[in-house]
Amino acid sequence: MARKEYAFYPGCSSQKGASASNYLVSVESMCKTLDIKMTEIPDWNCCGASVSYAEAGELPRHVMNARNFALAETNLPGQTIVATCAACWLGARESKERLEHNSGLMADTQTALKEAGLQIKVIPEVRHMVEVLIEDLGYDELKKPVKKPLDGMKFAGYVGCQTNRPFGISGESFENPMYLDKLIETVGGEAVKYDQKVTCCGGALAFSEPEKAQGQIKDIIEAAYDGGAEMIVTPCPLCQANVEVYQGQINKRYGTKFDIPVLYYSQLMTLAYGGSAKEAGINGNVVRARKLEEFAAK
Amino acid sequence: MGDMNTQMADRYKNNFLKEIEEQAEMGEWVKMCMQCGLCSGSCPTNFQAGWDHPPQEIFMMIRAGKRDEVLASNSMWMCTSCYNCYVRCPRKVPVTHVMHGIAEYAYRIGRSPKNQPTQHLSKTFWDNCTKYGRVNEVKLTQTLYFKDGIGSGIKKAMEMQSVAMGLVKSGRLNLMEAVGGGHKCKDLKGIHAMLTKAKELEAQRKAAKATPAG
Amino acid sequence: MTSVVATNQTILVVGGGISGMTAALEAAETGKQVVLVEKNPYLGGRTVQLYRYFPKMCHPTCGLEINLRRLKANPRIQVLTMAEVTGISGDKGAYNISVKLKPRYVNENCTACGECGKAVKAEIDDEFNYNLGKIKAAYLPSSMAYPQRYVIDSSIVGTPDGEVAKAVCKYNAVELDMQEEVVTLNAGAIVWATGWQPYDASKIVYYGYGRFPNVISNVEFERLADPHGPTGGKILRPSDGKEAKNVAFIQCAGSRDENHLRHCSRFCCMASLKQTHYVQEAFGNAGKSTIYYIDIRAIDRFEDFYQNVKANPNVSFVKSKVARITEDKEGNPVCNGVNVEGYKRYATAHDLVVLALGMEPSVKGMDIPAEVMSDSSGFIMADPVNAGIFGAGCATNALDVNRAVQSATAAALRAIQVVNKVARAEA
């Protein structure tokens, strides 16, 4: 199979030492196995994320993404931009869509880009890592390198919002997307049924109004437990962080005893492909995935 | 005519609806709502306290000309950007964006609620990410927790201590960022110039759209 | 071989539901030769799967009985069941049509004595009852089925069960070697009356149809209330057979929704109002109904019916499109949403939720083997391009029974206009 190349947009949270740095570690391991070459867009910048809407306004937000488009187009011509972060992907796709459909906005964007010595000719395709996996490779291809299937492990595939709405992974329904369950099954795990697969984790509200967001997170974790899950798996750094790191506080607030590890799909894949705990970044989990640690050590 | 009377006279007139259409991002969709309430029911924050008005009611209030109440509403700021309402709306109203747009407009003209935490986060986040081109998570956290002063900041920080320690231990919170060790873009000058221009163009565009008063 | 007598003065009617039967009968009773083609093994279509009609609360089988009597008395109509039109060539006034006939494996010798049904062991899904129950693989689709002749399901042909059916039939009615055949016929005009199907409820994922057993569709609810239905007319919910005394009706399930059906399906408000009567009829004051709606569309004198239901203290109305259905620990479906009249949140448990599914034309996605104009919902439009092909009933619009019959009567005249012209030319 030919080596696949993409312009990589890792996003702020995936950087070294940042909150999703372990995501990046596992993606790199996974891509290595799958022979996917990800070249970081030189000097990429933040997407602005959804929450900046109030301060940023319309144009500045799009301009931020446009700068990444211009950099990708200039430095990695012809390559599709691939984001691992749901928010980065959503922000970039949204800007692409708006700019392509609004010539006035596009003209203003070009004017602003000029200030940074950049311009856009054609906005590159913007895709999520998961789309690359399931569309460019396919489940069968993803299954081939599996050396250690995650037999008998039960995962709640938590899709959350922003990889799912408003764009969604193509071919999936907004209400019950199946790709994550299929990825879990591809690496030998069991995807449990539970009804909070696409419930919002609270997003940015987890920072600004934690008590509101934590109620939602509680429902998600509870449903995952009720479904029989041992671990939660997600494609989104914000979902991962929100569902994982507040468990202690939720336990305090609601008297629950949550202690469920929250992983990235890429971590499962890395492990199933025979990678080490370190290569999968499971040392970076706040709620320790002991079962996986033991599995990796075997 | 007194203020109250002016307001009554403007009821169910296009004035405010038009203002929103011109000034708020995606505001032109407000008129398409048919008051089914699916957005309100689909919102993940629906069953928590804190809403003044559900989205569809905000839309009706705009159509009814309730300018003061809408702009000062807390509701738009509750949005978690989950896009549930957006994908379900039977009229394909991009509710998420409309709510953001109205919030942004209220904020821009200084009519939004004061001390709104998500509004504060929005500003903090944007300032943070545009300063160096990328987010500095530690500084972001610091700014957030100390926004109401040292006292409450310490209290919040203490509350969040376990969270932070977990992240630090797992290598996902780099305290060095606090002292300037964070990630940065190289072409900061270009980014800042670009954003300054963008702000300027945006202001021009919105001003050009505004209907002259009177 | 099935033989059909038809000429360019014959009218072909496709679809043997109430619209197709009406078009066929009106034309035949005006002296025209008619061929009526129906894909089911019986006539009557979707209306005969309804328990009662609004607003009279009368029974659709009553009208069917009259129509069947008209049909039995009229030698000008030839009925082909288990038949589908597969080809249309030619033009207005001179069409050549091919019709594929699926084997029924039972010939006209059948006396409907029922011995084969008794003898056969295999069971299949009961399509007439929307698969809410099972029936024997040798079956009469319903007590009102016409032709009153059994059907052997193809799944038992070539099995010992099939042989059993053949062996017990004293009348040589079971023909297991019956083959699919194609008959060709002429017609001057075609009435296309293929009706509608309920919108696929599983596409409205947030209502949990298919996931929650106690979320059912409006057409299924008709079968639950019908004495001929799978529960013998008792309103029992699917999960545990408990009496469903507290029933929620969710309007616009699919309709008026650009993510699903653009159009308003017109009949569903009235159907739900009607179905509140079923709840009242079954349980008296212990029966409670809640209608979640956007606008109640009880047009013309149906308003009287609405006002009567509204006056019933056991029926409540909530202006709200339900946002989500969940299930509580007892298996009760819970409707979640916001009542927009004054902003009231609710999370209300019911015994059963009935989705008022909208109407999708059956022609949508169907390959009519001729050039026929349809709108973006798939409804056949009146257009000169259609030449001698005329839509009728719910193939043309979302209609209630009354309006469908009107439409079919009008379509019969349009077809007659064509064949009369042929007759004048040939005279």
Place this chain on the structure above:
Amino acid sequence: MAENKTAAYICKGCEIDKRVDVAGLVKAATKSGKMNLVREHDFLCSAEGVAMIKNDIENEGVTHAALCACSRRAKTEAFNFPTIAMSRGNLREGVIWIRPDTDEARETTQEMAEDYVRMACAEVKAMTVPPGNQKTGSVKTLLVVGGGMSGMTSALESSKAGYKVVLVEKSAALGGWAAKLYKRVPTREPFKAPEDNGVADMVARIDADSNIKVYLNATIAKTDGAPGRFKVDIAIESGSMAQEDVGAIIQATGFTLYDANKLPEFGYGKTPNVVDQAGLEALAKAAAAEGKPICRPSDGQPVKSVVFVQCAGQRDPSGTHLQYCSGFCCNTSIKQATYFKDSNPDIDTVVLFTDLRTPGNGEDFYRAAQNRGVVFSKGVVSQVTPNGNACTVKFKDLILNEDTEAQADLVVLATGMVPVSGVNIDAVAAAPVEAEAAVEGEAPKEVVATIAPESILNLTYRQGPDMPQFKHGFTDSHFICFPYETRRTGIYTAGPVRRPMDILQAQEDATGAAMKAIQAMENAGLGKAAHPRAGDLSFPTVRLEGCTQCKRCTVECPFGAIDEDEKRFPLFNESRCRRCGTCMGACPVRVISFENYSVNTVGAQIKAVDVPDEFSEKPRILILACENDAYPALDMAGMNRHEYDPYVRVIPVRCLGSVNTIWITDALNGGYDGVMLMGCKHGEDYQCHFVKGSELGRYRLSKVGDTLKGMNLETDRVKDLEVAITDMATLPQKINEYAALIKSFPPSPFKGF
């Protein structure tokens, strides 16, 4: 006329021969039935069995056949012998399928089967094959009354089918309401913009159509006759009178708007700035003609804001105003709001509604209006007050849950439609039941009718000059499956006079009505009945020498088929008759009968039943079952093997209305222990396909109590049961309960006489 030859055929198939002794049946047909020929067959409906019967008809000269096999509803394709008189003895669904296969039951099952054989034989002997009347009229010209969209459509569509049309319009021009419209709501995808009203095109097509003769400024002075031979006097404004022969009539007389003057609370009449929908159309037309924006009537200034009040005077449960919804007005207001928005998007247009009703593709039009910026609000308007050159609209906003108000230059009231349906004959005529109430021998009291002056059809019918109305003045048929079935054969109504509807629906309706009218003309010419006994060639004949001129038949006929001649005898108009037999049931002296259904055909069956003596403990119960609902329900009970009492004997009747009380008294006199009548629902939601039949039948039945008392019998021996076609499971229970009651009485004292 050839000699009658009778034959009975007894089928042994479907296990009939296993369950009953066929020899006994043969004996019953031969001895009691006195049939000339009796044959048994293993499988009567087979090709061979049918060939046997055909052979008997052709070669043995069989003219009357009693087929004793399955129900008359089964195997109709096989048992199709149109040239002979035929009856069916229901041994399968009516006997072996409703009885248990046990030794104890064998005797009663056998008796039941033998009775049904006897009854079938007796019935067929009393029948003749109707020859059909060729003397009915054969005019094939259609009269259309009303030249609006509906009437014009009916005329054009009929002409297209090759028929001549006379079109009568009372005003000076064709077009009706539609002509007053600036534009009409869209009829084609994308359903976004109002369309041309389409009137000019249709008028041009009518003018060019040699099949259509138009009378303008004309009304119908008199309508005489029957389908196929109507004679119509047309009064023309000039004073002249024309006469036309027509075969059928379509009444498409449309509607007027509900009078907004009845809505002073909405400011109508108090300021010219409150208009109804017609008023707005007039303003829009005038503005378009002058190329100006729509202006405020009070001062001629362009309208800057307009509020539409939906359901003004409609959907009013209090009964003060219209109770119904007119259906078209939501779309009309949307269209009118579009007039404003398309001329100037800055005009404030607000539509206040409680339920917005835009069915079908109207939803697209609604969306399109929203997209233009029309504001829709769910609200209840309480008051509109003039305020200088503006108006204040007070209302409750139901979404925002507050009392509020809006200012508007113009207020448009959506007042809805009132049908132009002529004289309400039911209100002015004596109710048929009152005629029944009249003491025997005494003429029913004549009701002095204050006939409203504006009759439309001026029918010379005994029962009044116009079409019977249904609810709210509309002439709807009341039948869901059969929307065109009026109570005046050959006269159909179309468009908003029938039911509130918009133009598109009215055009569809008018096309359907044309279909029915054409059909009525064609069948009248052949002497065939119209729906629901379509094609029936039988016809009631009356022995005038026995007639007492009691008028019951003329009054009760649900279809106005019977007038009175100069000598005050009933005058039957064959092509108006629907063959329900209500006249036959009504006739106290039993002089009315059909060839194939008469006092005799049923009476003979009643007499044919073997009534055991009082010591046998075998009661006999007669069931007279309506063939539309009760009889099918009994059949289905059989098909589903729901058992019932073996002492009942069922005779199907065309309608309860055709039940003559003589049958009941004859049965009781003959020793029957009880009589049960099964008919469909009557009253407001009646199901009787002959409209009044079951009601009249029941009324007669209610009078039987006195007869029973006179005979010294318990009044409960006669039972009236309302049956629906779905009652297949409950009906056997009810029969059994009734049979148990009858068994609790002593045996009828009339046995053995």
